[in-house]
Amino acid sequence: MRAFSRHTRTRLLGSVVTVTSLALVVPAAAVGTAHANPASSRVKVTGTASCDRFEDASPTTVTITPKGKTAKSDDLPGEDSTETYAITFTGIPKSKGLPANAKVTCTDSDGDTFTYGKSFTITRPPAANTEVQTLNLK
Numbered sequence: 322m323r324a325f326s327r328h329t330r331t332r333l334l335g336s337v338v339t340v341t342s343l344a345l346v347v348p349a350a351a352v353g354t355a356h357a358n359p360a361s362s363r364v365k366v367t368g369t370a371s372c373d374r375f376e377d378a379s380p381t382t383v384t385i386t387p388k389g390k391t392a393k394s395d396d397l398p399g400e401d402s403t404e405t406y407a408i409t410f411t412g413i414p415k416s417k418g419l420p421a422n423a424k425v426t427c428t429d430s431d432g433d434t435f436t437y438g439k440s441f442t443i444t445r446p447p448a449a450n451t452e453v454q455t456l457n458l459k
Contacts, residue, residue, distance in 0.1 A: 367407040368457040372427035375435045387421040418444035
């Protein structure tokens with residue numbers, strides 16, 4: 322066995338303690354970020370927007386305006402009469418949710434635009450592993 326000086330033994334022992342500490346901390350951090358936070362106020366509202374009610378029209382924009390908050394929009398391809406959208410909001414209250422208005426803008430082949438809307442409440446889904454609320458607009 323090799324004989325190390327007192328200074329070398331102290332440095333080696335310090336290195337072993339540091340590596341062991343990191344080995345214990347890193348897995349704990351990874352586990353903590355792998356699960357959805359049930360206390361999260363973030364909700365993704367997603368669904369389909371349809372312009373079937375208007376002749377030869379396609380949805381081009383979905384805009385959702387929560388009460389007291391800034392409106393957010395999703396620009397859609399406008400290629401089909403029904404398109405999929407997704408808009409994420411933060412700061413959604415846990416108990417009551419947040420009243421909101423959704424507006425769909427449709428454009429026809431002549432470039433004419435039509436809109437329709439729907440009132441709903443953005444709510445936090447009850448399951449802890451999801452943050453998605455589905456709202457299909459027709």
